[in-house]
Amino acid sequence: MDVGRDLVSGVYVLGAGMHPWGKWGRPFQEYGVAAARAALADAGLHWTDVQFLVGADTIRNGYPGFVAGATFAQALGWTGARIASCYAACASGAQALDIARARVLAGLCDVALVVGADTTPKGFFTPVGGDRPDDPDWLRFRLLGATNPAYFALYARRRMALYGETGEDFAAVKVKNAHAGSLNPNARYRSRVTTADVLASPMVTDPLRLMDICATSDGGAALVIASEAFARRHGMAGAVRIAAVSTVTPTFPNTAVELPVIATDSSASVPPPERDFRASIAHEAYAEAGLGPEDLSLAEVYDLSTALELDWYEDIGLCPRGEAAKLIHSGETALGGRLPVNPSGGLASFGEAIPAQALAQVCELTWQLRGAAGARQVTGATAGLAANQGLFGHGSAVLCTA
Amino acid sequence: MLAIEGWFTIEDGLTYLLGTRCATCRTISFPCAAGWCRNPGCGGTDLDVVRLSRRGKVWSYTNACYPPPPPFVAAEPYEPVILAAVELAEEGIIVLGQVAGLTVDDLRVGMDLELTHGPLADGPLVWMWGATS
Numbered sequence: 426m427d428v429g430r431d432l433v434s435g436v437y438v439l440g441a442g443m444h445p446w447g448k449w450g451r452p453f454q455e456y457g458v459a460a461a462r463a464a465l466a467d468a469g470l471h472w473t474d475v476q477f478l479v480g481a482d483t484i485r486n487g488y489p490g491f492v493a494g495a496t497f498a499q500a501l502g503w504t505g506a507r508i509a510s511c512y513a514a515c516a517s518g519a520q521a522l523d524i525a526r527a528r529v530l531a532g533l534c535d536v537a538l539v540v541g542a543d544t545t546p547k548g549f550f551t552p553v554g555g556d557r558p559d560d561p562d563w564l565r566f567r568l569l570g571a572t573n574p575a576y577f578a579l580y581a582r583r584r585m586a587l588y589g590e591t592g593e594d595f596a597a598v599k600v601k602n603a604h605a606g607s608l609n610p611n612a613r614y615r616s617r618v619t620t621a622d623v624l625a626s627p628m629v630t631d632p633l634r635l636m637d638i639c640a641t642s643d644g645g646a647a648l649v650i651a652s653e654a655f656a657r658r659h660g661m662a663g664a665v666r667i668a669a670v671s672t673v674t675p676t677f678p679n680t681a682v683e684l685p686v687i688a689t690d691s692s693a694s695v696p697p698p699e700r701d702f703r704a705s706i707a708h709e710a711y712a713e714a715g716l717g718p719e720d721l722s723l724a725e726v727y728d729l730s731t732a733l734e735l736d737w738y739e740d741i742g743l744c745p746r747g748e749a750a751k752l753i754h755s756g757e758t759a760l761g762g763r764l765p766v767n768p769s770g771g772l773a774s775f776g777e778a779i780p781a782q783a784l785a786q787v788c789e790l791t792w793q794l795r796g797a798a799g800a801r802q803v804t805g806a807t808a809g810l811a812a813n814q815g816l817f818g819h820g821s822a823v824l825c826t827a
Numbered sequence: 828m829l830a831i832e833g834w835f836t837i838e839d840g841l842t843y844l845l846g847t848r849c850a851t852c853r854t855i856s857f858p859c860a861a862g863w864c865r866n867p868g869c870g871g872t873d874l875d876v877v878r879l880s881r882r883g884k885v886w887s888y889t890n891a892c893y894p895p896p897p898p899f900v901a902a903e904p905y906e907p908v909i910l911a912a913v914e915l916a917e918e919g920i921i922v923l924g925q926v927a928g929l930t931v932d933d934l935r936v937g938m939d940l941e942l943t944h945g946p947l948a949d950g951p952l953v954w955m956w957g958a959t960s
């Protein structure tokens with residue numbers, strides 16, 4: 426659907442802020458408030474200037490996690506601002522941004538704050554507790570012992586079978602992202618690694634090893650966005666522009682083995698759509714922005730596993746199917762290459778703080794497009810795409826331009 | 828005892844997955860769709876319970892080198908869980924299952940597997956993919 430194209434005139438990122446990723450063991454709202462205050466300071470605004478706040482929900486931390494908007498508003502100090510909260514798993518941050526953008530575009534507010542933060546337990550993500558046989562997320566653990574990394578491993582093995590890729594190919598992604606992450610003060614993992622390090626790490630879910638799989642982290646990210654008129658009034662007409670936000674869901678029949686389902690839709694009576702789900706996520710963003718992969722200077726993609734980053738190269742149109750390994754080995758997606766992917770260091774260097782992660786991707790786009798990314802700077806960056814996919818069929822892609 | 832009711836059945840020692848087929852558009856759903864067809868272009872409400880093909884081709888596979896967390900109940904000592912995603916040609920559907928009697932070294936993408944069943948560590952039976960008979 427191209428309905429949004431004419432409407433999406435001007436929404437701008439005035440401020441970006443993060444709380445460093447790590448395993449800090451503090452309540453999630455502390456990270457969220459730190460990120461929000463950093464984003465507000467970056468925008469030169471005060472919390473009392475914000476008319477609308479959207480919180481991206483975390484679900485593992487009890488009651489406050491479900492009401493993130495109010496939790497952050499209270500923690501920042503009640504101002505009477507309108508709020509919203511939303512949950513879309515890993516895509517929560519992008520969906521929160523989309524909600525804020527829609528309110529700005531509708532003329533219902535001039536300036537909005539979007540916040541996501543999480544604090545995570547050790548080990549695998551697990552479903553909400555209790556005996557819940559109606560919940561596919563509960564069932565896949567109960568019946569199959571199918572963790573999130575197990576799904577990533579299925580995709581990785583499929584690539585090996587179709588394209589002849591190897592553990593060395595996957596390791597190249599980790600080596601690249603660890604190098605970028607070593608230059609990012611907000612990243613949790615700051616050490617460089619070698620292919621040999623990745624291949625020596627223990628096998629977790631064949632063919633993926635520990636260093637192929639992203640960790641779970643604590644962290645917070647926030648964005649201040651505003652209308653074009655507001656940006657101009659505040660002397661920020663040159664701010665980074667949000668050219669598209671894609672929050673698509675799959676189209677029937679969804680033939681991807683999608684987390685957390687146990688079976689795909691059937692393609693026996695209705696043929697699969699032209700683009701599979703992951704490819705449709707970026708496609709919708711390109712269509713809304715009127716841009717294509719050839720216009721990108723950089724991309725942030727959701728590298729839940731090393732092999733999944735290779736899937737994304739093809740899904741966002743950087744190369745034809747089956748040629749992602751060739752692309753990573755060419756160096757084009759590394760810092761200094763033609764189109765760096767995950768110049769932030771990606772999930773490989775951050776670990777995943779679910780409701781914050783899609784916002785963290787947009788923070789990186791913002792800094793890169795301002796030319797303020799320091800040692801990670803992509804020279805002359807003019808357009809960046811952040812792509813992400815959340816459990817239960819939540820797609821998200823954000824396209825920003827300088 | 829079955830680990831979940833209505834998803835599979837065992838008759839004369841043979842295991843069958845149970846799905847629904849829409850009487851209007853013939854779309855298959857697994858697990859069974861309740862109430863209405865999941866093809867958004869159909870809207871049919873007449874759904875018949877059917878047995879799915881017992882054989883399919885491996886779409887992909889993996890294992891769990893460490894015990895999965897609850898609500899999975901891991902055997903002690905832990906035996907690595909093997910998982911396969913198996914494509915049923917006639918139904919146009921991929922179904923995940925644990926694998927019985929084979930390791931990742933025995934599996935290949937594209938090989939045929941056949942439906943069987945086996946116990947979870949705490950007793951109830953679940954469908955599993957196994958070698959063809």
Ligand SMILES: [Zn+2]
Binds near residue numbers: 850852865869
């Ligand atoms: Zn139907």
